Amino acid sequence: MALVVQKYGGSSVADADGVKRVAQRIVATKKAGNDVVVVVSAMGDTTDDLIDMAKQVSPLPPGRELDMLLTAGERISMALLAMAIANLGHEARSFTGSQAGVITDGSHGRAKIIDVTPGRIRTALDEGSICIVAGFQGVSQGTKDITTLGRGGSDTTAVALAAALDADVCEIYSDVDGVFTADPRIVPAARKIPKISYEEMLEMAASGAKILHLRCVEYARRYNIPIHVRSSFSQKEGTWVVDSSEIGGQDMEQAIISGVAHDRSEAKITVVGVPDKPGEAAALFTVLSEAEINIDMIVQNVSAASTGRTDISFTLPSTDGQSALTALNKLKERIGFESLRYDDRIGKVSLIGAGMRSHPGVTATLFGAIADAGVNIEMISTSEIRISVVVAQDDIDTAVAAAHHAFDLDAEQVEAVVYGGTGR
Helix, strand or coil, rough: CCCEEEEECCCCCCCCCHHHHHHHHHHHHCCCCCCEEECCCCCCCHHHHHHHHHHHCCCCCCCHHHHHHHHHHHHHHHHHHHHHHHHHCEEEEEEECCCCCCCCEEEEECCCCCECCEEEEHHHCCCEEEEEEECEEEEEECCCCCCECCCCCCHHHHHHHHHHHCCEEEEECCCCCCCCCCCCCCCCCCCCCCEEEEECCCCHHHCCCCCCCHHHHHHHHHHHCCCCEEECCCCCCCCEECHHHHHHHHHHHCCCCCCEECCCCCCEEEEEEEECCCHHHHHHHHHHCCCCCCCEEECCCEEEEECCCEEEEEEEEEHHHHHHHHHHCCCHHCCCEEEEECCEEEEEEEEEEHHHHHHHCCCHHHHHHHCCCCCCCCCEEEEEEEEEEEEEEHHHHHHHHHHHHHCCCCCCCCCCCCCCCCCC
């Protein structure tokens, strides 16, 4: 008997028919002799609708109350799913994040999981029940307030529960058949990846691939939990995210590049005319760190000999743009930089693949393909298995398609099917 943790996204439980279809899949897993724990997201666009409603009531809703509101979405879907399973003749018990033992820090809207104590889940499993857990939420260790984990929080909940329960596998169900070499909505010829390492999946998630959340993959890698990314709309084998040691032989040689990811949610700030002397860059980024702003790519220009000044550009989430500008403006007199430039009409395109470590010429091929497509590169960043470039937002789709084609990632026939979801 295996212990299987399954996670179903909002598009999979978007309506009553979806809930009933998911219930049948869960019951089939149980009938196959497995213990089953299910983590469920809010139905369809419920979370976005609740955020919209909150903004209509208050332009700046208190974080505690916003979390209390947003967790209602998952409570609705978990209860409905438990009812649908009961209708199929099996006992299911639903649990909120706090009831399931998901303990977090006190940061509302983007809480981090500190611990998982799934005592009630274990008891319910021992009694033969299917456990349905509300994703995306937990309880603060200090204040005992309800918290939410931020976007992709249900994926993280599922992997954290799988680790705490020592599950055999964590299945993440969405509206596509697995992890593809690019977003099928942009590149219809994208190919499904049968197996991918945690390392490559981390880079893809960090580079904007929406299929799995970054924190979820980090958690899985730390506890070595195999993730199976599948569609709840089909029975096809999906993508396995596993340790690189489990991708042996031909698979390892199969591709230099695993995929092309993109991110439309970034903005660029340029600090113009920074005095080129020790400590100035440190002061800038210390202020941003204190404002809890995550910086992605950084480029510092060569200092102009005549003025002894330089420009520093960096990218960050566009949602943090105003906070960053406010924080930096407070330093203007102390540091003496000339001005700030802000651009939120950019996007990041990233090439990911463990194979590029041992293959020279990858960078030249990428830049050549993007240039041939008539796209200008504004910034460049690399890691051992990733090359990222910043381009104008209007050029993202063109750059993704050009990079995908340049590395022969196009499938001969269309494999990718997007079964549901509004993409909102």
